[in-house]
Amino acid sequence: MTVQPDPEFDRAIAVTSTSEGRYAGELSGGFVVGGGVNGGYVLAVLGAAVRQAAGEHPDPFSVSAHYLSASRPGRCEVAVEPLRTGRGTSTYSATLSQDGQARVTALATYGDLGRLSDDVRTTAEPPVLPPREECIANDTAPPGMEIPLLGRSEMLVSPDFRRPSGRGEVAAWFRLREGREPDPLALLFAVDALPPATFDLGFYGWAPTVSLAVHVRARPAAGWLRLRHATRNVAGGWFEEDAEVWDSAGRLVAQARQLALMPRG
Amino acid sequence: MTVQPDPEFDRAIAVTSTSEGRYAGELSGGFVVGGGVNGGYVLAVLGAAVRQAAGEHPDPFSVSAHYLSASRPGRCEVAVEPLRTGRGTSTYSATLSQDGQARVTALATYGDLGRLSDDVRTTAEPPVLPPREECIANDTAPPGMEIPLLGRSEMLVSPDFRRPSGRGEVAAWFRLREGREPDPLALLFAVDALPPATFDLGFYGWAPTVSLAVHVRARPAAGWLRLRHATRNVAGGWFEEDAEVWDSAGRLVAQARQLALMPRG
Numbered sequence: 105m106t107v108q109p110d111p112e113f114d115r116a117i118a119v120t121s122t123s124e125g126r127y128a129g130e131l132s133g134g135f136v137v138g139g140g141v142n143g144g145y146v147l148a149v150l151g152a153a154v155r156q157a158a159g160e161h162p163d164p165f166s167v168s169a170h171y172l173s174a175s176r177p178g179r180c181e182v183a184v185e186p187l188r189t190g191r192g193t194s195t196y197s198a199t200l201s202q203d204g205q206a207r208v209t210a211l212a213t214y215g216d217l218g219r220l221s222d223d224v225r226t227t228a229e230p231p232v233l234p235p236r237e238e239c240i241a242n243d244t245a246p247p248g249m250e251i252p253l254l255g256r257s258e259m260l261v262s263p264d265f266r267r268p269s270g271r272g273e274v275a276a277w278f279r280l281r282e283g284r285e286p287d288p289l290a291l292l293f294a295v296d297a298l299p300p301a302t303f304d305l306g307f308y309g310w311a312p313t314v315s316l317a318v319h320v321r322a323r324p325a326a327g328w329l330r331l332r333h334a335t336r337n338v339a340g341g342w343f344e345e346d347a348e349v350w351d352s353a354g355r356l357v358a359q360a361r362q363l364a365l366m367p368r369g
Numbered sequence: 370m371t372v373q374p375d376p377e378f379d380r381a382i383a384v385t386s387t388s389e390g391r392y393a394g395e396l397s398g399g400f401v402v403g404g405g406v407n408g409g410y411v412l413a414v415l416g417a418a419v420r421q422a423a424g425e426h427p428d429p430f431s432v433s434a435h436y437l438s439a440s441r442p443g444r445c446e447v448a449v450e451p452l453r454t455g456r457g458t459s460t461y462s463a464t465l466s467q468d469g470q471a472r473v474t475a476l477a478t479y480g481d482l483g484r485l486s487d488d489v490r491t492t493a494e495p496p497v498l499p500p501r502e503e504c505i506a507n508d509t510a511p512p513g514m515e516i517p518l519l520g521r522s523e524m525l526v527s528p529d530f531r532r533p534s535g536r537g538e539v540a541a542w543f544r545l546r547e548g549r550e551p552d553p554l555a556l557l558f559a560v561d562a563l564p565p566a567t568f569d570l571g572f573y574g575w576a577p578t579v580s581l582a583v584h585v586r587a588r589p590a591a592g593w594l595r596l597r598h599a600t601r602n603v604a605g606g607w608f609e610e611d612a613e614v615w616d617s618a619g620r621l622v623a624q625a626r627q628l629a630l631m632p633r634g
Contacts, residue, residue, distance in 0.1 A: 168476060169476075170452075172453040197462075206452060209460075211580070213435055220606055314458065317433055336492050337624060338489075339620075340485030342430075344624055356601075356604075363430065
């Protein structure tokens with residue numbers, strides 16, 4: 105693989121400061137899925153703006169987003185407001201808008217993951233996935249659908265991926281294209297990059313995210329990530345979805361939970 | 370048990386509208402624990418203000434809070450701002466302050482739980498707890514500590530509660546005092562009412578919550594609740610804690626996740 109000097113993902117999340125606390129960006133059409141632009145990618149754009157505002161606290165520790173309207177490809181603005189500046193962490197309010205309409209609003213606590221202690225006592229277990237050479241690429245949209253998002257990453261799934269197990273769990277090997285190694289902002293995208301866990305229950309439609317809370321727990325090591333989405337409480341037309349991201353060193357580097365509407369289809 | 374006309378919990382979360390989008394309340398000293406007022410209780414006060422603002426969407430569906438400074442007993446103000454008003458749900462920004470200092474800020478999506486469909490496909494399992502008559506009351510503070518919070522509920526734990534299992538899991542039977550039956554606002558408190566899951570790892574100190582995201586999934590049936598806290602990723606001085614609340618009908622009525630700092634002690 106050729107490592108690009110300015111990989112696609114970095115171009116897609118780039119923001120420029122336009123005035124105090126205001127950042128301009130461009131939502132890439134490459135991340136379109138279902139009824140809009142992928143929510144994890146939009147969160148990474150918002151997160152890139154907060155990163156610029158946050159200075160010595162460059163890393164998202166905890167980002168809690170509520171989605172207000174469907175994002176479209178094209179220009180966007182992110183307004184960032186500091187709520188609390190502390191020694192170890194700082195907290196911001198941030199809203200990404202298009203044409204004056206708020207798309208996603210978030211509370212974001214940032215810090216410096218490089219300053220954390222080395223202790224790790226993780227009891228969670230990584231997803232069970234066949235070796236990559238036995239996996240298949242999840243890059244084919246269902247007939248009649250176009251899913252540009254599928255081209256933004258290499259996503260390798262178990263050969264029995266398309267047979268719903270009924271467990272409500274989806275897992276995959278994952279990496280960005282063009283040699284872009286994972287970092288905390290990429291994890292904001294990764295936690296929402298898999299197909300909804302409801303696929304594994306036999307529901308194949310788009311599942312609109314209402315809220316998404318992400319914890320980034322460590323800077324990921326270079327290499328392939330392993331992702332897992334799972335739902336354990338489908339009820340009343342809603343479901344929760346927990347996401348985990350494991351890095352190539354076997355560390356649980358991000359955890360996320362979203363509340364989403366069940367697909368209509 | 371005598372049912373009080375105005376139970377303690379309702380008095381403690383009562384707020385009064387003072388002007389458009391502004392509510393006044395009083396944080397009760399009865400909910401003090403560790404370094405401040407319990408974060409779930411403070412969230413319930415904030416949630417009571419949003420409920421007043423939300424009109425026909427009375428129930429919290431998804432509330433994402435970031436804690437900015439330690440709350441103290443005494444007067445508080447909640448400022449509520451509508452961000453999106455929809456047919457099924459509406460989203461608000463809300464900040465609870467004391468003497469002009471922000472204590473907790475939240476994004477809150479509210480709806481009407483009574484209007485959801487009846488389908489339930491929960492695969493999660495309720496916590497395993499001995500029958501209540503074999504449990505012991507968790508109402509005794511460690512020597513030298515005073516924990517008013519312990520008097521706000523009846524909390525029944527397994528007799529081996531005080532021997533850390535190393536699994537990072539804490540469970541209890543739970544109900545409010547004075548016959549106050551559970552409702553969605555009480556669930557905002559319940560998700561943070563248990564001792565930290567780190568107790569079960571042998572760390573007994575106070576674990577300050579940095580962020581807390583709660584999903585309320587159904588109006589709870591009357592009667593005892595079962596609560597479970599668990600952590601699966603203690604690392605770098607931080608831990609995540611997942612909370613579940615099960616009602617007397619065996620339904621998973623609330624799920625929450627928080628990011629917290631490991632106790633120093």
